[in-house]
Amino acid sequence: MKEVAVLPPPNPEEVQQTLAGRSAEVEERVRAAYARTLEPLFRAGLAVAAVGGFGRRELFPHSDIDLLLLAESDKSLPPRENISAFLQGLWDSGLRPSHSVHSVADCVTEHEDNAEFTISLLDRRLLAGDAALYQSLEDKFRQFQTRRGASLARQIAGLAEGRRAKYQNTIYHLEPNVKETPGGLRDLQTTRWLLMLEPREGTPDLSAAFSFLSGDRLRLHELAGRDQNALSFDAQESLSDHPAVLMRDYYRHARVVDQAVRQALEVSTEKAGTLLGRFHEWRSRLSTSDFTVSRDRVLLRAHKPPQDLSLFEFVARHGLRLAPDTIERLHGFTPETKWDDWKRMLSLPKASLGLRAMQESGVLPNALPEWRNIECLVVRDFYHRYTVDEHTLVAIGSLESVTDGRFTELMSEIENPWLLRFALLMHDIGKGSGRDHTVASVEIAQAVMERLGAPEADRETIEFLVLRHLDLSSVMSSRDLYDGSTARALADRVGTQERLKLLAMLTYADISAVNPQAMTPWRMEQLWRVYLMAYEELTRELVTERIHDAAGMPAERARFLEGLPTRYLRTHAAEEVDAHFTLAQQLASRPVAVEIQHERGFYKLTLLTRDRPALFASVAGAISSFGLNILKAEAFSNSSGMVLDTFTFADPHRTLELNPPEVDRLRGVVRKVVEGKQEADKLLRGRPKPFLSSRMKLRPRVSFKDDASDGATLIEIVSEDRPGLLYDLANAISLAGCNIEVVMIDTEAHKALDVFYVTHQGHKLGDQLQSELKSELLAACIGSR
Amino acid sequence: MKRIEAIIQPHKLEDAKEALKNIGVDGMTITEVRGHGRQKGHTEVYRGMEYKVDLLPKVKLELVVGDARADEVIRTLVTAARTGKIGDGKIFVYEVADAVRIRNDDRGDAAL
Numbered sequence: 001m002k003e004v005a006v007l008p009p010p011n012p013e014e015v016q017q018t019l020a021g022r023s024a025e026v027e028e029r030v031r032a033a034y035a036r037t038l039e040p041l042f043r044a045g046l047a048v049a050a051v052g053g054f055g056r057r058e059l060f061p062h063s064d065i066d067l068l069l070l071a072e073s074d075k076s077l078p079p080r081e082n083i084s085a086f087l088q089g090l091w092d093s094g095l096r097p098s099h100s101v102h103s104v105a106d107c108v109t110e111h112e113d114n115a116e117f118t119i120s121l122l123d124r125r126l127l128a129g130d131a132a133l134y135q136s137l138e139d140k141f142r143q144f145q146t147r148r149g150a151s152l153a154r155q156i157a158g159l160a161e162g163r164r165a166k167y168q169n170t171i172y173h174l175e176p177n178v179k180e181t182p183g184g185l186r187d188l189q190t191t192r193w194l195l196m197l198e199p200r201e202g203t204p205d206l207s208a209a210f211s212f213l214s215g216d217r218l219r220l221h222e223l224a225g226r227d228q229n230a231l232s233f234d235a236q237e238s239l240s241d242h243p244a245v246l247m248r249d250y251y252r253h254a255r256v257v258d259q260a261v262r263q264a265l266e267v268s269t270e271k272a273g274t275l276l277g278r279f280h281e282w283r284s285r286l287s288t289s290d291f292t293v294s295r296d297r298v299l300l301r302a303h304k305p306p307q308d309l310s311l312f313e314f315v316a317r318h319g320l321r322l323a324p325d326t327i328e329r330l331h332g333f334t335p336e337t338k339w340d341d342w343k344r345m346l347s348l349p350k351a352s353l354g355l356r357a358m359q360e361s362g363v364l365p366n367a368l369p370e371w372r373n374i375e376c377l378v379v380r381d382f383y384h385r386y387t388v389d390e391h392t393l394v395a396i397g398s399l400e401s402v403t404d405g406r407f408t409e410l411m412s413e414i415e416n417p418w419l420l421r422f423a424l425l426m427h428d429i430g431k432g433s434g435r436d437h438t439v440a441s442v443e444i445a446q447a448v449m450e451r452l453g454a455p456e457a458d459r460e461t462i463e464f465l466v467l468r469h470l471d472l473s474s475v476m477s478s479r480d481l482y483d484g485s486t487a488r489a490l491a492d493r494v495g496t497q498e499r500l501k502l503l504a505m506l507t508y509a510d511i512s513a514v515n516p517q518a519m520t521p522w523r524m525e526q527l528w529r530v531y532l533m534a535y536e537e538l539t540r541e542l543v544t545e546r547i548h549d550a551a552g553m554p555a556e557r558a559r560f561l562e563g564l565p566t567r568y569l570r571t572h573a574a575e576e577v578d579a580h581f582t583l584a585q586q587l588a589s590r591p592v593a594v595e596i597q598h599e600r601g602f603y604k605l606t607l608l609t610r611d612r613p614a615l616f617a618s619v620a621g622a623i624s625s626f627g628l629n630i631l632k633a634e635a636f637s638n639s640s641g642m643v644l645d646t647f648t649f650a651d652p653h654r655t656l657e658l659n660p661p662e663v664d665r666l667r668g669v670v671r672k673v674v675e676g677k678q679e680a681d682k683l684l685r686g687r688p689k690p691f692l693s694s695r696m697k698l699r700p701r702v703s704f705k706d707d708a709s710d711g712a713t714l715i716e717i718v719s720e721d722r723p724g725l726l727y728d729l730a731n732a733i734s735l736a737g738c739n740i741e742v743v744m745i746d747t748e749a750h751k752a753l754d755v756f757y758v759t760h761q762g763h764k765l766g767d768q769l770q771s772e773l774k775s776e777l778l779a780a781c782i783g784s785r
Numbered sequence: 786m787k788r789i790e791a792i793i794q795p796h797k798l799e800d801a802k803e804a805l806k807n808i809g810v811d812g813m814t815i816t817e818v819r820g821h822g823r824q825k826g827h828t829e830v831y832r833g834m835e836y837k838v839d840l841l842p843k844v845k846l847e848l849v850v851g852d853a854r855a856d857e858v859i860r861t862l863v864t865a866a867r868t869g870k871i872g873d874g875k876i877f878v879y880e881v882a883d884a885v886r887i888r889n890d891d892r893g894d895a896a897l
């Protein structure tokens with residue numbers, strides 16, 4: 001292997017001096033060659049000028065020397081052999097001149113097919129020859145620039161966009177090219193040109209980025225002995241003892257350049273009035289008393305942003321971006337955030353844009369100092385395309401562009417998307433600590449949530465997700481998915497279907513954000529199989545896994561728990577179990593115990609009683625008869641025949657809220673139907689027929705599974721939700737003479753997801769009964785029973 | 786020389802690689818593939834929605850060895866990748882006419 005000395009890191013002054021020194025030296029040689037060869041022949045009517053990088057005095061050891069030979073007119077161009085003699089001398093001294101011969105008129109004409117030439121003239125200076133001639137170019141070019149500046153800017157922008165597209169518009173390349181890749185020197189120069197042609201306020205400071213990138217380019221040239229600008233793995237190792245640190249710095253600077261060039265490109269391209277532009281203007285109607293929206297960019301009305309996250313929430317709600325002026329005003333801004341602020345923003349469908357805006361304006365690390373751990377942190381392997389912070393934001397963004405139908409459906413079933421998004425925000429935050437990053441991430445997440453005041457239940461879920469975020473990937477690649485024990489072990493670790501869904505979507509996002517090609521159909525299929533396997537195991541467990549001999553419990557308590565599904569303990573907090581146990585004590589003196597609580601905009605009814613036929617349907621009917629909308633329900637029974645039903649419902653007409661006595665009446669009616677003193681059917685007779693839209697989005701689906709448990713048949717129903725749906729479904733099951741053993745009901749938006757475990761005379765349902773019940777249930781779904 | 790192509794269950798890849806390493810075989814090409822054989826196309830039901838699974842994820846392992854080693858490699862792969870269930874996969878063996886190492890023109894077994 002070739003030995004290479006590790007070169008010292010660049011120092012801004014040194015970089016500047018080296019570039020200028022090299023320019024001056026080359027300049028001398030060009031002048032000398034000109035004096036020797038052309039000057040004696042053309043006392044007037046010819047001049048030589050430095051253009052491009054040479055014109056800017058930014059000459060790298062092995063870059064081309066851009067020269068313009070300026071003639072008075074096309075008729076007075078110098079003969080070819082004279083030019084050859086001039087260039088020969090330069091070539092012989094080891095330079096690589098790249099020249100062009102043009103008349104003044106030619107220089108101020110637009111060249112559709114050679115915009116690069118006109119662009120190179122933006123950085124021009126006289127080296128030798130006819131000064132008066134050069135002055136006429138100066139004057140004419142200035143007029144040309146005033147006249148055609150906007151058009152030239154569009155050409156520059158077009159070239160930059162084409163080049164950036166070749167690199168997928170991202171600065172994140174493992175082996176970037178310091179000149180060409182987005183965020184590189186070419187982008188930096190593009191920004192300068194665009195600002196030169198269309199000056200505006202708030203010019204970004206690119207000097208640090210320039211020194212860094214130029215320093216790297218200088219050393220790359222020295223290292224390779226030619227015009228080599230790729231920071232390959234080998235080069236990274238030659239340039240630094242700590243390549244990961246070098247690259248972290250590289251991305252930090254490239255990001256500044258990338259942001260600046262994107263803003264500049266936006267300004268130049270947006271000038272052209274288009275239909276799309278008019279649509280964007282129309283969105284200015286989104287403006288509020290705090291924010292103005294213009295061309296999809298958010299501007300602040302007040303001088304300072306609101307103290308909380310409402311600006312970013314606004315961005316996330318409407319899918320917008322911050323205006324350059326807003327970003328400037330956010331400089332150094334530290335919002336005061338509480339858990340609810342994050343929760344609100346992260347619940348929105350375009351949450352990733354809110355986070356992007358926070359990152360772009362530098363607010364994210366101020367609001368979440370732990371974010372600094374992973375800023376521009378490089379993972380050096382062949383798979384990870386992005387730095388850790390970028391990976392995190394790409395992952396959150398990937399939830400917004402899920403294309404596979406199965407995962408789209410899964411995503412829509414997630415009740416608390418903010419938990420998923422916050423877990424993703426934290427999942428790699430412990431990277432770079434030198435320890436197992438999952439453990440380090442959990443510790444950091446705990447501290448963050450403690451500070452933000454997250455409630456216990458949210459904290460537990462997020463800690464679980466962060467700690468387990470690699471579990472599904474590991475099962476995907478190293479476990480036999482057809483082996484029952486794999487499913488059981490996974491179901492055991494995950495605990496509930498709710499958590500499984502969160503974990504599956506988190507894994508989906510995490511894999512998708514490794515690099516743009518990482519989520520192959522192969523991986524997607526594997527992930528889905530893992531999800532499905534664990535999902536079915538957890539559904540099966542609803543009836544098969546029962547609490548038995550609850551350890552360390554007083555006898556009374558153990559009797560209460562005996563035979564309830566293990567899901568009961570997994571999904572209820574200790575206080576809830578306490579409350580249920582206390583309610584159960586009432587059953588000693590009365591047949592029914594009912595409690596109704598109002599919490600966070602919903603009502604929750606808890607019912608304990610002895611089991612009897614059609615119990616679940618009757619209670620669902622009683623609740624619906626009050627015009628209440630059931631969102632969730634669970635029905636469990638223990639070994640001694642006690643039934644524990646819980647119903648969560650909304651009060652769309654504010655019946656209970658505006659008439660507190662109605663709560664007591666509801667409690668009374670529920671008691672009566674349970675005791676058989678009132679019939680749910682009669683209560684419901686007066687209710688208006690549900691309005692059924694003909695464009696019902698969801699085709700109802702009913703499926704039966706016999707192998708899900710030893711003693712009961714599983715019925716799974718997915719349907720468009722509507723008032724009274726649960727009563728109609730449960731009633732259909734009861735009318736068929738079936739007993740409902742376990743129920744789990746959920747609603748996501750307009751979609752009802754119902755799972756019933758059902759027996760008929762103590763056994764599974766026969767084929768005949770299944771097919772009859774299926775048509776009854778399908779009819780119930782569309783309300784035509 | 787033989788080219789050995791093994792299509793195996795994804796979770797058996799590590800075992801197979803390890804077993805090959807133990808008999809001194811390090812070089813191979815690994816591809817993530819999807820396909821089906823007798824364990825083919827079945828329908829799965831998720832939330833009442835039936836969807837057809839006709840392509841199952843598998844891993845394809847390819848290597849070229851000298852004739853003398855082919856049987857040993859095949860036996861090793863079979864042992865490492867077997868679970869005894871449908872879907873364990875298959876091994877195909879092809880004759881290879883020649884091999885050339887681009888770096889130095891090595892030919893035949895020497896190029897492996």
